[in-house]
Amino acid sequence: MNINGVPHRTIWLAQDADGSAIVWTLDQRKMPHFFDFIALKSSAEIIVAIEEMWLRGAPLIGAAAALGFYLATTEIDKNASDWREQITEIAEKIRASRPTAVNLNWAIQRQLSILAKAKNLNEAQNFAQQTALDIVEEDVEICKQIGAHGLSIIEAISNQAPDKIVNILTHCNAGWLACVDWGTATAPIYQAHDKGIKVHVWVDETRPRNQGASLTAWELGKHGVPHTIIPDNAGGHLMQQGRVDMCIVGTDRVTRNGDTANKIGTYLKALAAHDNNVPFYVALPSTTMDFELQTGAEIPIETRSEREVKYIQGLHEGTLKEVLLTPNDSPALNYGFDVTPAKYITAFITEKGICTAAELLKIMND
Amino acid sequence: MNINGVPHRTIWLAQDADGSAIVWTLDQRKMPHFFDFIALKSSAEIIVAIEEMWLRGAPLIGAAAALGFYLATTEIDKNASDWREQITEIAEKIRASRPTAVNLNWAIQRQLSILAKAKNLNEAQNFAQQTALDIVEEDVEICKQIGAHGLSIIEAISNQAPDKIVNILTHCNAGWLACVDWGTATAPIYQAHDKGIKVHVWVDETRPRNQGASLTAWELGKHGVPHTIIPDNAGGHLMQQGRVDMCIVGTDRVTRNGDTANKIGTYLKALAAHDNNVPFYVALPSTTMDFELQTGAEIPIETRSEREVKYIQGLHEGTLKEVLLTPNDSPALNYGFDVTPAKYITAFITEKGICTAAELLKIMND
Numbered sequence: 001m002n003i004n005g006v007p008h009r010t011i012w013l014a015q016d017a018d019g020s021a022i023v024w025t026l027d028q029r030k031m032p033h034f035f036d037f038i039a040l041k042s043s044a045e046i047i048v049a050i051e052e053m054w055l056r057g058a059p060l061i062g063a064a065a066a067l068g069f070y071l072a073t074t075e076i077d078k079n080a081s082d083w084r085e086q087i088t089e090i091a092e093k094i095r096a097s098r099p100t101a102v103n104l105n106w107a108i109q110r111q112l113s114i115l116a117k118a119k120n121l122n123e124a125q126n127f128a129q130q131t132a133l134d135i136v137e138e139d140v141e142i143c144k145q146i147g148a149h150g151l152s153i154i155e156a157i158s159n160q161a162p163d164k165i166v167n168i169l170t171h172c173n174a175g176w177l178a179c180v181d182w183g184t185a186t187a188p189i190y191q192a193h194d195k196g197i198k199v200h201v202w203v204d205e206t207r208p209r210n211q212g213a214s215l216t217a218w219e220l221g222k223h224g225v226p227h228t229i230i231p232d233n234a235g236g237h238l239m240q241q242g243r244v245d246m247c248i249v250g251t252d253r254v255t256r257n258g259d260t261a262n263k264i265g266t267y268l269k270a271l272a273a274h275d276n277n278v279p280f281y282v283a284l285p286s287t288t289m290d291f292e293l294q295t296g297a298e299i300p301i302e303t304r305s306e307r308e309v310k311y312i313q314g315l316h317e318g319t320l321k322e323v324l325l326t327p328n329d330s331p332a333l334n335y336g337f338d339v340t341p342a343k344y345i346t347a348f349i350t351e352k353g354i355c356t357a358a359e360l361l362k363i364m365n366d
Numbered sequence: 367m368n369i370n371g372v373p374h375r376t377i378w379l380a381q382d383a384d385g386s387a388i389v390w391t392l393d394q395r396k397m398p399h400f401f402d403f404i405a406l407k408s409s410a411e412i413i414v415a416i417e418e419m420w421l422r423g424a425p426l427i428g429a430a431a432a433l434g435f436y437l438a439t440t441e442i443d444k445n446a447s448d449w450r451e452q453i454t455e456i457a458e459k460i461r462a463s464r465p466t467a468v469n470l471n472w473a474i475q476r477q478l479s480i481l482a483k484a485k486n487l488n489e490a491q492n493f494a495q496q497t498a499l500d501i502v503e504e505d506v507e508i509c510k511q512i513g514a515h516g517l518s519i520i521e522a523i524s525n526q527a528p529d530k531i532v533n534i535l536t537h538c539n540a541g542w543l544a545c546v547d548w549g550t551a552t553a554p555i556y557q558a559h560d561k562g563i564k565v566h567v568w569v570d571e572t573r574p575r576n577q578g579a580s581l582t583a584w585e586l587g588k589h590g591v592p593h594t595i596i597p598d599n600a601g602g603h604l605m606q607q608g609r610v611d612m613c614i615v616g617t618d619r620v621t622r623n624g625d626t627a628n629k630i631g632t633y634l635k636a637l638a639a640h641d642n643n644v645p646f647y648v649a650l651p652s653t654t655m656d657f658e659l660q661t662g663a664e665i666p667i668e669t670r671s672e673r674e675v676k677y678i679q680g681l682h683e684g685t686l687k688e689v690l691l692t693p694n695d696s697p698a699l700n701y702g703f704d705v706t707p708a709k710y711i712t713a714f715i716t717e718k719g720i721c722t723a724a725e726l727l728k729i730m731n732d
Contacts, residue, residue, distance in 0.1 A: 032693040203696075205675070207573060207597040210691055213675075217696040229698040231573040231675055232598050233631025237667070237704035240633070265599025267606070271637040301603070309571070309579075309597055312678060314689025321689055323680025325576055327398040330569075330583040332595040338603035 001176045001183075001190060003035075003222045009140075009181050010055070011063050013070075013133065016041065021074050021129075023067045027054045028177060032218035033315040040064075043072040043090050050097040050104070056211075057178020058252055058288060059139045062103030066132040068094050069111040073125040083121040088112065100302045100336070102253050106287050107135055136180050142285040143182035145351035150188025150248065150283060151195070153354070157245050158197045166192070167245045169202040169235055172263035173215040174250020174283060184283040185248040186219070188349065193225045201227040202244060204235060206263060208308045208334060232265050236272035247273050247280045248349070254282070254289050258342030258357025259296025264335050270344040279346040286350055286364045296339035306332040367542045367549075367556060369401075369588045375506075375547050376421070377429050379436070379499065382407065387440050387495075389433045393420045394543060398584035399681040406430075409438040409456050416463040416470070422577075423544020424618055424654060425505045428469030432498040434460050435477040439491040449487040453494075454478065466668045466702070468619050472653050473501055502546050508651040509548035511717035516554025516614065516649060517561070519720070523611050524563045532558070533611045535568040535601055538629035539581040540616020540649060550649040551614040552585070554715065559591045567593040568604060572629060574674045574700060598631050602638035613639050613646045614715070620648070620655050624708030624723025625662025630701050636710035645712040652716055652730045662705035672698040 001008065011025045016039070023040040029052070030036065038054070040046050046068030049055055055064055072090040076083045095108045114131050118124035157166045174185035182190060192199050201220055205213035213229050220227040230238065238244050247269055253261040260266070260282050273280040293299060309332035313322045326332065342357035355363040367374065377391045382405070389406040395418070396402065404420070406412050412434030415421055421430055438456040442449045461474045480497050484490035523532045540551035548556060558565050567586055571579035579595050586593040596604065604610050613635055619627040626632070626648050639646040659665060675698035679688045692698065708723035721729040 032696075033690070202699075205573065205691070207571065207599055213692045213696075218693050221693050221696050227696065229675060229692050229696050231630065231700070233573055233629075233634065233704075234699065234701050236633040236637065237630060237701050240705065263599075264597065264603060267602040268599065268634040268638060271602065271641055272634060275637055309595060312680065312689070312691065314678065314691045316682070316687050316689045321682050321687055323678070323682045323687055323689055324399070325571070325678065325680045326579045326595050327584050327587050330398075330579075330587050330593065330595050333568075333600065334597070335600050335603050338599075339606065 001181060001219060001223045010060055010177055011067065011136065011180055013067060021071060023064070023071065025049065025055050025064065026177065028056060028215060029054055030320060032214045033320060043068045043075060043094065046071060047094055047097045050094070057173065058101055058103040059143070059179040059184070059285060061098055061101045062107040062287065063136050063139055063180050065094050065104045066107040066111055066135040069108060070125070070128040070132040073121070073128045076121060078121055083124065084115065087115060087124060100252065100300065102290055103287055110135070139180045139285070140182065142351040143179050143184060143187045146184055146283050146285065146349055147182055147187030147191040149354050150281070150349040151191045153246065153281065154188055154192040154197060154199065158192070163198070165198040165200050167200050167202060167243055169204065169238070169244045169247045169269065170216060171204040171212065171249045171266050171269055172206045173211040175216050175219045177215045177219050178250065184285065185250045186216070187283065188248065189225060190223060193223070199225065201225060202235065202238060203227050203229045204232050204265065204269070205229055206265065207232055210312070211263070235269050239272045239276040239278050244278050247278060248283055251282050251284050251288055252337060253299055254284055254348070254360070255293040255295050255299065256291060256361060257295050258345060258348070258360050260340045260342070260345060261296065261299045261337045262340065264338050267338040267340045270340040274344045280344060281347055281349050282345050283349040286352065289364050296341065299339055301338070302336035304334045304336050306334055309334050367547065367585060367589045376426055376543055377433065377502065377546055379433060387437055389430070389437065391415065391421050391430065392543065394422060394581060395420055396686060398580045399686060409434045409441060409460065412437060413460055413463045423539065424467055424469040425509070425545040425550070425651060427464055427467045428473040428653065429502050429505055429546050431460050431470045432473040432477055432501040435474060436491070436494040436498040439487070439494045442487060444487055449490065450481065453481060453490065466618065466666065468656055469653055476501070505546045505651070506548065508717040509545050509550060509553045512550055512649050512651065512715055513548055513553030513557040515720050516647070516715045517557045519612065519647065520554055520558040520563060520565065524558070529564070531564040531566050533566050533568060533609055535570065535604065535610045535613045535635065536582060537570040537578065537615045537632050537635055538572045539577040541582050541585045543581045543585050544616065550651065551616045552582070553649065554614065555591060556589060559589070565591065567591060568601065568610060569593050569595045570598050570601060570631065570635070571595055572631065573598055576678070577629070601635050605638045605642040605644050610644050613644060614649055617648050617650050617654055618703060619665055620650055620714070620726070621659040621661050621665065622657060622727060623661050624711060624714070624726050626706045626708070626711060627662065627665045627703045628706065630704050633704040633706045636706040640710045646710060647713055647715050648711050649715040652718065655730050662707065665705055667704070668702035670700045670702050672700055675700050
């Protein structure tokens with residue numbers, strides 16, 4: 001999407017001055033206050049970037065993993081007889097860099113099955129590069145299709161009244177910063193905005209890591225989409241007041257019955273939407289489906305450091321400072337995700353179309 | 367309650383070195399990082415303390431207003447013939463210092479009706495002092511009674527299993543820091559803890575002003591009550607996981623039908639409690655009832671500065687620093703309260719006993 005009018009992607013493959021392959025990405029840790037494109041020059045640097053969340057978001061992690069796999073193939077001594085084992089070893093390290101990310105596992109698996117067909121290292125490099133680039137382009141295309149399908153929902157609300165502003169609530173960042181371009185939850189919003197439909201986005205700040213207040217607000221602002229940041233506590237009241245026309249969120253994992261894991265707090269917004277007859281949509285690429293799991297009860301929920309609750313980083317007199325928010329000796333608990341039961345989800349917006357939980361398996365398998 | 371083993375109150379009347387009346391209170395703006403008792407030496411200083419939230423919480427604001435009214439009576443020239451008008455004028459300024467605070471209005475009204483009986487300034491001073499001290503002591507007694515009634519609920523859960531730890535979720539700060547002592551929502555918790563019942567409190571951080579993470583966590587910690595700070599987003603997941611036995615919150619205003627205004631985000635927790643069969647209690651002194659209003663739709667909801675969402679204060683290398691959390695040019699919206707419909711409230715815990723919404727008018731009028 002646009003940054004100050006110039007189209008950008010979150011990740012792309014390039015060549016270093018010496019001709020070696022490098023991966024460019026955005027360092028999202030300092031956003032929204034500073035934004036830097038950084039060059040990742042090795043699979044080890046890709047692993048650090050995933051582990052330390054320089055980049056985040058399921059599709060972007062998948063793309064980074066696929067590109068990291070390609071970098072790995074360029075790091076092997078061309079005379080090594082165990083090149084296949086060496087690549088596989090690095091692939092497993094990439095896979096372990098963010099254990100709950102389904103797309104990461106999927107991207108590595110796809111690369112490994114193509115690696116199996118390579119007869120030599122040179123072929124392995126070519127296959128891995130092409131697969132990584134395919135994954136990147138496919139992600140852009142998938143998000144674009146999610147956008148096209150979701151656009152119809154926004155358009156229908158917009159048509160309810162002349163000059164209607166469609167108020168859309170979103171949680172966390174399922175935006176282009178989490179993907180390669182367009183985003184998942186934001187794709188319909190960008191397409192509606194680009195088409196001239198009046199939209200306004202309520203951006204949940206999304207404690208404790210504030211991906212909404214920092215990333216979603218940033219990307220909407222840079223693309224020129226009207227938006228307002230709200231505390232996570234406010235969405236219920238806004239829905240009671242009739243100030244939300246629809247919710248769209250992304251997801252980290254959807255089980256066969258439609259139960260949906262997403263950033264902690266999503267479930268509370270789904271409850272409020274249900275209580276106030278506000279439609280609640282989950283946008284997802286089919287790669288986010290986890291066909292192995294029957295229901296949300298089987299989804300493991302990551303617990304992260306309590307430090308993310310007790311401290312926060314922000315801008316103070318031009319530099320980033322981390323401040324303590326709580327009594328130093330009070331413990332904190334930091335769940336990464338929660339599970340929204342399928343019954344609270346109006347529909348899923350996928351690259352293959354819009355469907356209910358009951359139709360999910362069919363549309364995803366088509 | 368105790369601060370490191372020493373019993374304290376949040377506000378009390380004392381004499382300055384020159385014999386003039388002063389009011390001591392806690393400056394809650396720097397908490398939990400620093401805590402200072404400060405002397406308020408005039409009604410004007412009381413007004414500033416209420417306006418700028420050095421002190422907050424409906425009952426504490428009421429007590430401060432009553433004491434401020436008494437200070438006002440000591441500030442009038444003893445030869446002034448219009449002493450009654452002068453006091454009334456200051457009283458109206460105190461009343462206007464936090465327009466949505468029901469207890470403030472109630473305390474000023476009570477002082478004014480007693481002022482009407484005073485035959486001279488000296489009598490007005492005596493009456494105002496006694497009324498202020500009565501309001502302070504009554505608040506302590508009311509909170510103690512709320513605690514005694516609520517204790518029975520905690521005790522019943524504790525008795526469900528040997529060594530059962532009762533997990534209680536609370537939102538914002540309806541603790542002793544919001545009252546004179548005990549608190550409203552926390553009173554049952556303190557009484558259970560003091561009785562040796564095993565309790566553990568999930569403390570919602572309560573964005574944007576973080577009264578939970580800063581004040582509730584601080585006061586529970588200082589009194590020795592086990593607790594864990596959680597992001598506001600986490601409560602729903604904890605309830606889904608069966609890790610919450612009950613919720614208790616305070617309230618700023620309850621209407622005749624039992625609809626309950628409380629800190630923004632309370633409604634979301636009530637929805638989650640309802641969805642997971644977790645009992646949801648509202649603790650309130652009868653002074654918080656607003657008999658003028660039929661339902662929550664009539665409650666005006668205060669909108670506060672967007673700055674409270676965009677910036678946050680915390681401790682950095684030993685000093686308080688305010689940091690920017692959002693893109694500088696993104697707007698934010700900051701509602702102070704939301705309304706929880708009576709149907710989501712299991713029962714009200716009042717100084718007169720425990721009752722449902724349907725029984726509220728009867729118990730409060732008894």
